[in-house]
Amino acid sequence: MIDLSKLTIQSAREALKKGEFTSRELTQASLDAIKEKDGGIHAFLDVFKGALAQADEADKKIAEGIDLPLLGIPLALKDNILVEGEKASAGSKILRDFVAPYSATATQKLRDAGAVILGHTNCDEFAMGSSTENSAYGPTKNPRDLSRVPGGSSGGSAAAVSAGMALGALGSDTGGSIRQPAAFTGVVGFKPTYGRVSRSGLIAMASSLDQIGPFTKSVSDAETIYEVLKGTDEMDSTTIAEDTYESDKSFKKVIGIPRSFVLGEGIDSEIKTNLEASIQKFKDLGYEVRDVELPHLKFALAVYYILMPAEVSSNLARFDGVRYGLHVGGANGIEDYFKTRGTGFGREVRRRIILGTYVLSSGYYDAYYGSALSAKRLITEELREAFKDVDFILTPTTPTPAFKFGEKTADPLSMYLADIFTVPANISGCPSLSIPSGFVDDLPLGICLTSDLGREDVLFKAGKEFLGEL
Amino acid sequence: MDSAEVLKLAKLARIEISAEEAESLSHEFDAILNYVSEVKAVATSPNPLLAKERAKGEVNIMREDANPHESGIYTERLLNQAPQRDGSYIKVKKIL
Numbered sequence: 001m002i003d004l005s006k007l008t009i010q011s012a013r014e015a016l017k018k019g020e021f022t023s024r025e026l027t028q029a030s031l032d033a034i035k036e037k038d039g040g041i042h043a044f045l046d047v048f049k050g051a052l053a054q055a056d057e058a059d060k061k062i063a064e065g066i067d068l069p070l071l072g073i074p075l076a077l078k079d080n081i082l083v084e085g086e087k088a089s090a091g092s093k094i095l096r097d098f099v100a101p102y103s104a105t106a107t108q109k110l111r112d113a114g115a116v117i118l119g120h121t122n123c124d125e126f127a128m129g130s131s132t133e134n135s136a137y138g139p140t141k142n143p144r145d146l147s148r149v150p151g152g153s154s155g156g157s158a159a160a161v162s163a164g165m166a167l168g169a170l171g172s173d174t175g176g177s178i179r180q181p182a183a184f185t186g187v188v189g190f191k192p193t194y195g196r197v198s199r200s201g202l203i204a205m206a207s208s209l210d211q212i213g214p215f216t217k218s219v220s221d222a223e224t225i226y227e228v229l230k231g232t233d234e235m236d237s238t239t240i241a242e243d244t245y246e247s248d249k250s251f252k253k254v255i256g257i258p259r260s261f262v263l264g265e266g267i268d269s270e271i272k273t274n275l276e277a278s279i280q281k282f283k284d285l286g287y288e289v290r291d292v293e294l295p296h297l298k299f300a301l302a303v304y305y306i307l308m309p310a311e312v313s314s315n316l317a318r319f320d321g322v323r324y325g326l327h328v329g330g331a332n333g334i335e336d337y338f339k340t341r342g343t344g345f346g347r348e349v350r351r352r353i354i355l356g357t358y359v360l361s362s363g364y365y366d367a368y369y370g371s372a373l374s375a376k377r378l379i380t381e382e383l384r385e386a387f388k389d390v391d392f393i394l395t396p397t398t399p400t401p402a403f404k405f406g407e408k409t410a411d412p413l414s415m416y417l418a419d420i421f422t423v424p425a426n427i428s429g430c431p432s433l434s435i436p437s438g439f440v441d442d443l444p445l446g447i448c449l450t451s452d453l454g455r456e457d458v459l460f461k462a463g464k465e466f467l468g469e470l
Numbered sequence: 471m472d473s474a475e476v477l478k479l480a481k482l483a484r485i486e487i488s489a490e491e492a493e494s495l496s497h498e499f500d501a502i503l504n505y506v507s508e509v510k511a512v513a514t515s516p517n518p519l520l521a522k523e524r525a526k527g528e529v530n531i532m533r534e535d536a537n538p539h540e541s542g543i544y545t546e547r548l549l550n551q552a553p554q555r556d557g558s559y560i561k562v563k564k565i566l
Contacts, residue, residue: 101547237531302506313483320484322562327553333563334484342486350485351495354476355502357483368506371513374520378512381519413501 002029005164009073009221012167016062016072023062023072027055027116030074033165034118042140043150043159045079046087047119054116061114069224071114076160076169079120080127080203081212083107090203091125091135091153094319094326094344104201105233106170106212113228118166121156125346126316127177127205129153130418133409134348142185144444148402151181151418154215158185161215168225169215174205175304176397176422178213179434183397183446186436188463189215190222193453194429195240197226198233206311207238209304209426219435219463226456245454251461255282256292256390264298266417267399270440275396278437278447278466282394285465292386292393296379300424303379305416306359306372307427312349313356319344351412380428387452392462395421397434397446425450433459435467471496471503 002021015021031051038044051074058072077083080090082100084107089095103111110117124134132140132155142150143163150159154171158181161169171178173191182189190213197212204210214225232239262275279289321327321340328339345353359368386393399420408415425432425448432450439445447466451458464470473492476499480487487495545558554561 098551101544101551234533237533296512299509299512302509305502305506306509317484321553322560324548324551325553333565336563337484338486341484345485347491350480350487350491351498353483353485354479354487354495355499357479358471358499358503361479361482367510371510372506374513375509378517378519385519412498413505416502 002026003164004029004033004167007167008218009070009167009216009224010218012073013071017067023055023058023116024052026072027051027074027118030118030166033163037143037163037165040141040146041143041159041163042138043121043156043163043165044076045089045091045120045122045137045156048083048086048117051116051118058114058116068114069228070110072116073114073167074116074118075110076118076121076157076166077107078123078154078157078169078171080123080172081106081170082201082203083117083120086120088120088203089136090127091123091137092344092346092349093136094340096136096326098325100201102201105198105235106229107201109228110170121154121160121169123156123171124153125349126203126312127153127172127174128312128348128352130176130180130415131403131408132156133405134346136346139405142402144186144442145402148404148443149184151184151398151402153177155181157215158182158187158189161185161187161217167217168221170212170225171215172202172205172210172212173422173426174209175308175426176419178215179397179422179432179446179448180418182215182434183436183448184402184444186444187215187217188219188222188436189213189434189446190226190459191425191432192226192230192456193240193245193431194426195238195244196431196456197229198231198236198239200233200235204315206308207315208311209308211426218469219433219460219467220469222433223460242454245452247452247454249457251458252391253286254288254290254390255279256290256386256393258294258297258393258395259291261294261297262395266420267396268401270401271396271399271445274438274440274445275394275447279394281466282462287462290390292390294382294386294393296375296382297424299375300379300427301416301420303372303375303427304419304423306368307376309352309356310360310369311356312352313354313360316345316349316353348412376427379424383424383428383430383450384452387455391458392449392451395448395450397421397448401440401443401445421448429453431456431459433463435463471499
């Protein structure tokens, strides 16, 4: 019997190479774990029938002595990442019966690296939310405490890894949707530099912010998946090359703490205590810790709640009930749109589309969207200036530990504040890593490391040191 | 923002919503817009960082409009996803 909760991708790869177990046995163990545990957690929306066949293919390659970074490793994908021939709903009723006509580049790269794709995981509808409570298919529960949310929007992927149902998973991160659920469920979550991973085949939310990234149990595993995923793609013109951002690749072992930002209102005292303990741990590892003044960082969330709905209103205009997805008929053509979209989209999605329509409307465009774009540049430049002196910025990942179901659903603004520490990395495009940093009352906490554009290497180095992986 | 304005925006966005939802959205929007309005002051205050040019990474990427795939190879796969079809056409209600 293989105990998935003890395995990392790295240790499973070694065991597969040594013949301690086969990919079929490992994949079967994943499927058994899903059968046993997922009734109470609801991390998966769909388990693919072809998983064991993929595992057999991998076993054949292993027998031939082929070595690929993810050969034989069972992984899960967020429901907004396409797999040809499989359903992908993005957690929405409007795509309930949508079958992907092609695979995402990220999916294809995982398959080319030998991974076994187990299935699709639950998420907030169109990745809009911080708790998975906005999924049209019911919420995912936090495996660490079933009365609490797993975070979101990639809550199903986080729960699948945390509960030992998959060795790794992909999510998408627009404002914190990988890192926040990673912190809430006690796993590693990583958002690469904007443009480093192709979004071809990712159902778009806010295209200037979306990035695909991994959930894993270790920083080494996150790096392994990132190395597989990264690279330019002619199907996504926003992808960038390794050398797009010039760098001397220095590593000074200096950390910046934006104290006035971190110590703001609405931040739990346990979170602050945990951050101090994490700072001390870094100091013990030989890091120098400096306070940095980033006066505009606190505006990142406001910038986000202008740019994101604006892009949402544009991106989701494609769901018209004509070409694919749900169709609800009305008296005439235009009523078809109104009924399809009114019925097919859930409440949070309707809220964001309509808000986006407002901030882009004539008379308000400059005041909201135009100002937000300027503020975005300011935040980015401020952070990049700071990275001349420090390797990375350290904050908590979340202002509170995992909250209870229903705790924030009545007040959208309080839900939005769950992303306060993760959003600056999306606004600036910087890579950002959440790693487990302890517990409060058995609930996991995370710290968030953010480095300069193109400097994923810094995060992997520091993250591995912190978790004792070196 | 009042509920009439929300209904107008919903119409622009082609989404049917109820009067009750418009009413409750109008209050939520007031709270959200009040929160996000703080960026207006940030953007208008002069800041030397904003004068810096750092265009790299933010350029339009264009490619030649060439090398199309073989005509028709994806037609069936894509049409299969259409809610209503008529042969090789997607079916919609008459417009005029």
